Amino acid sequence: MESELLGILEQLERDKGINKEILIQAVESAVASAAKKIWTIGKEEEIKVVLNRKTGKLTAFAGEQEIRSSEFGRIAAQTAKQVVVQKIREAEKDVIFAEYQARIGQIISGSVYRFEKGSIIVDLGKTEAYIPRSEQSKREEFRQGDRVRAYILDVRRENKGPQVILSRGNPNFIRRLFELEVPEIYEGIVEVKAISRDVGERTKIAVYSKDDKVDCVGACVGMRGARVKNIVSEIQGEKIDIVRYSSDIKEYIQAALSPAEISQIQVNHQDKKANIIVADDQLSLAIGRHGQNVRLASELVGWELDIFSAAQWQEKLKEVEAEEGQSGQEEEKKVPEEKAAKDQREPSLVDLSGVGDKVLEALQEAGFDSLEKVAKADVEHLTQVKGLGKIKAAKLIKEAKKLLKE
Structure with missing residues (x-):
C-alpha cells in the first residue's frame, strides 16, 4: 500500500x-x-x-x-x-x-466549443479559452466544432481556474501569421516595422529588409501571391496592404497612402504633421472609404496626415496669405497706438536716453528717484552717482528739464 x-x-x-x-x-x-x-x-x-x-x-x-x-x-x-x-x-x-x-503573444489552435454572451469559447484540450466580442472580426462566423487559430492576448488567475483570453482582432495576430507564413520574417531577415488594422476591413503592414538582396515586399507576397493569400484566407477576406518601410518620411508616407498617387508632401518634423497634396481625381482614393486609407496610413507612420486636393491646397494658401496680410496691418496699426500711449503717460527716469538698468538703480539708490530731482540737481552732486561723469551728468539734467516741460 x-x-x-x-x-x-x-x-x-x-x-x-x-x-x-x-x-x-x-x-x-x-x-x-x-x-x-x-x-x-x-x-x-x-x-x-x-x-x-x-x-x-x-x-x-x-x-x-x-x-x-x-x-x-x-x-x-x-x-x-x-x-x-x-x-x-x-x-x-x-x-x-x-x-x-509563457505562451502569451503566440498563436494557438483549438476548436469552437460553445458561444456565451457574444464570446466564443474555445477548447484547447487542457483548458478552455475565450475570444471576447471586442477581439473578434465582424467578417468572421464560426460554428460549433470549427477549428480556430487565435493570438494569446492574456492569461488571468481566477477562482474557477486560469482564464485564457484569445484575440483574432489584435494587430499582433497579423504579425504572427506573417511570421508563420514568411520564413524571412521568422529568421529576422525581413522586419515588420509597424501594423495598423481596421478589423475585418483592411490591414496595412510596413516591412523592411536587412539584406539588400532580399525584396521585403516580394518575400511577404510570395510566389504568385501564395503567402499573402494564405493569410487573407485565415482572416476570411480582410484586405492586406504590404508597405515598403523607408527612413525617408516622405517616401514612407507615399507608400503608406498607396494606391493613391501623391503630388506633393509638406512635412513638419517637430510636430510630426504632414500636408499631402493630390490631384483632384486622387482625393477620394487617398482618403479612402470613411477615411479608412488615410487613418490607417497615419497610424502606420505615426504622423498626423492632412489630405488636400490641388484646388483645396490653393484655396488654403490664399487664406494663409490673407491672414498674414491682416496680421501685418494690425502690427502696423499697433505701433502708433503704442507711441500715443507712451506720449500720454507721465515721463519718468526710464525715458532718459543712455540710462540702463544699472545707472537707473544707482540713481535711485543715491536718492534721485524722479525726473524732478534729477532736473533740480547740480552736476557736482549728480557725479557722485556711480557710473556718471560730468558730461553725462550735465546731459541728464538738461534732458530731464526738457522732458518735464513737454
Whole structure:
C-alpha cells in the first residue's frame, strides 16, 4: 500500500505534469489535517506528518511522540482523500496557468466549443479559452466544432481556474501569421516595422529588409501571391496592404497612402504633421472609404496626415496669405497706438536716453528717484552717482528739464 502511494504520485507527475514534491507535500498536509480532527491531543501540540520518499511510509507525530498508523480511521482517510484531490486540482491549475502565461503573444489552435454572451469559447484540450466580442472580426462566423487559430492576448488567475483570453482582432495576430507564413520574417531577415488594422476591413503592414538582396515586399507576397493569400484566407477576406518601410518620411508616407498617387508632401518634423497634396481625381482614393486609407496610413507612420486636393491646397494658401496680410496691418496699426500711449503717460527716469538698468538703480539708490530731482540737481552732486561723469551728468539734467516741460 505504501509503495503504491509513491507509484500513484509518480504517475500523476507523468500524466498531469505536476511536480511529485508538490504532491508529497499535499499528502502530508492532508493527513495532518485529518489527524487534527480525530486524535485527542493537547491543543498546543502540533501534528506533523512525514512521507518517506523511498518507501512511501507515512509517519505521524504529535509533538515528539509518533502516532501509529492503526489509529487512522475512516474519517481520517476520507478527509485526507478530499484534501489531496483539492491540492491536485490547485496544482493542475498552476501548471496550466504557467504553461499559457509563457505562451502569451503566440498563436494557438483549438476548436469552437460553445458561444456565451457574444464570446466564443474555445477548447484547447487542457483548458478552455475565450475570444471576447471586442477581439473578434465582424467578417468572421464560426460554428460549433470549427477549428480556430487565435493570438494569446492574456492569461488571468481566477477562482474557477486560469482564464485564457484569445484575440483574432489584435494587430499582433497579423504579425504572427506573417511570421508563420514568411520564413524571412521568422529568421529576422525581413522586419515588420509597424501594423495598423481596421478589423475585418483592411490591414496595412510596413516591412523592411536587412539584406539588400532580399525584396521585403516580394518575400511577404510570395510566389504568385501564395503567402499573402494564405493569410487573407485565415482572416476570411480582410484586405492586406504590404508597405515598403523607408527612413525617408516622405517616401514612407507615399507608400503608406498607396494606391493613391501623391503630388506633393509638406512635412513638419517637430510636430510630426504632414500636408499631402493630390490631384483632384486622387482625393477620394487617398482618403479612402470613411477615411479608412488615410487613418490607417497615419497610424502606420505615426504622423498626423492632412489630405488636400490641388484646388483645396490653393484655396488654403490664399487664406494663409490673407491672414498674414491682416496680421501685418494690425502690427502696423499697433505701433502708433503704442507711441500715443507712451506720449500720454507721465515721463519718468526710464525715458532718459543712455540710462540702463544699472545707472537707473544707482540713481535711485543715491536718492534721485524722479525726473524732478534729477532736473533740480547740480552736476557736482549728480557725479557722485556711480557710473556718471560730468558730461553725462550735465546731459541728464538738461534732458530731464526738457522732458518735464513737454
